[in-house]
Amino acid sequence: MAKTIAIIGGGNLGKSIADGLLSNDFEASKLTITRNRIDFLNAYKDQGVAVTKNNKEAVINSDIIIIAVKPYKIEAVLEEISDEITTDKILVSVVSDFTIEQISNCLSVQPSIVRAMPNTAASVNASMTCMASKNASQSDMEEVTSIFNALGETILIDEQLMDAATVLGACGIAYVLRFIRAMIQGGIEIGFDAKTANKIATQTVKGASELLLKGGNHPEAEIDKVTTPKGCTITGLNEMEHNGFSSALIKGIKTSLDKIS
Numbered sequence: 470m471a472k473t474i475a476i477i478g479g480g481n482l483g484k485s486i487a488d489g490l491l492s493n494d495f496e497a498s499k500l501t502i503t504r505n506r507i508d509f510l511n512a513y514k515d516q517g518v519a520v521t522k523n524n525k526e527a528v529i530n531s532d533i534i535i536i537a538v539k540p541y542k543i544e545a546v547l548e549e550i551s552d553e554i555t556t557d558k559i560l561v562s563v564v565s566d567f568t569i570e571q572i573s574n575c576l577s578v579q580p581s582i583v584r585a586m587p588n589t590a591a592s593v594n595a596s597m598t599c600m601a602s603k604n605a606s607q608s609d610m611e612e613v614t615s616i617f618n619a620l621g622e623t624i625l626i627d628e629q630l631m632d633a634a635t636v637l638g639a640c641g642i643a644y645v646l647r648f649i650r651a652m653i654q655g656g657i658e659i660g661f662d663a664k665t666a667n668k669i670a671t672q673t674v675k676g677a678s679e680l681l682l683k684g685g686n687h688p689e690a691e692i693d694k695v696t697t698p699k700g701c702t703i704t705g706l707n708e709m710e711h712n713g714f715s716s717a718l719i720k721g722i723k724t725s726l727d728k729i730s
């Protein structure tokens with residue numbers, strides 16, 4: 470990760486990426502972050518990151534440009550920086566619902582363009598990042614992959630699945646957090662103080678994930694190990710299903726996808 474990086478749009482996701490990079494000992498002096506309200510980036514400035522409103526300057530000074538503005542702003546930003554984009558730079562867009570072709574159409578020259586869909590867990594190096602490209606050279610793709618590998622896990626997908634990746638991986642953080650919050654609320658109702666319920670719920674979610682990530686089993690195989698016949702787990706689990714637990718999640722995921730596409 471020796472190249473210089475600009476994050477255009479230092480908001481929630483842009484800052485998560487910056488936090489992940491800096492915690493991986495990426496040199497602050499090689500990172501530029503832009504946004505309009507640069508006061509909100511003082512913590513990065515204090516660490517030696519270049520903080521500016523000037524997108525053109527950020528692009529000129531950087532090898533890899535990560536665009537992290539809201540979808541309705543990307544066209545204007547690409548038009549603004551188009552003259553500064555050269556073919557030796559790598560353009561990475563984490564913007565949802567804006568295709569590689571649309572990005573390409575906003576540029577006068579064609580650098581390697583990569584669409585990446587990380588999530589806010591990039592800040593703690595635990596992102597799931599789905600990536601797609603059409604024109605990136607192998608070495609440019611390796612460069613981008615190494616950045617996102619440092620921030621968590623990466624997989625290459627067909628660009629057609631990028632909206633689905635946005636829902637499952639990026640929105641997914643919110644779905645899981647709402648699940649954890651409900652666990653905590655339930656934990657408090659059955660007797661724990663909020664802090665203890667939070668600790669038990671979060672570590673249990675981490676443990677369940679690790680069982681799948683490290684053990685490689687299907688979730689139901691692990692559930693079978695917990696459900697004693699006539700026991701409290703299956704009784705509670707079935708009550709959740711009677712109330713639409715799995716169905717609510719699946720419907721929510723489909724509704725999120727309908728909203729993007």
Ligand SMILES: NC(=O)C1=CN([C@@H]2O[C@H](COP(=O)(O)OP(=O)(O)OC[C@H]3O[C@@H](n4cnc5c(N)ncnc54)[C@H](OP(=O)(O)O)[C@@H]3O)[C@@H](O)[C@H]2O)C=CC1
Pocket residue numbers: 477478479480481482483503504505506507524537538539540542546563564565586587588589639640
């Ligand atoms: N948040 C998430 O979990 C995820 C978001 N995404 C995608 O990432 C993108 C950013 O989302 P998110 O971080 O949530 O949004 P935010 O609104 O938090 O961040 C966007 C940032 O862009 C800045 N900005 C606006 N206009 C410009 C400009 N002209 N030049 C430079 N910076 C500008 C804003 O700064 P200011 O407020 O100072 O104007 C703001 O800090 C979106 O396209 C979203 O779809 C993808 C995956 C996950």
Ligand SMILES: O=C(O)[C@@H]1CCC=N1
Pocket residue numbers: 565635639640
């Ligand atoms: O909710 C949104 O629109 C964005 C896309 C992925 C996460 N946040």
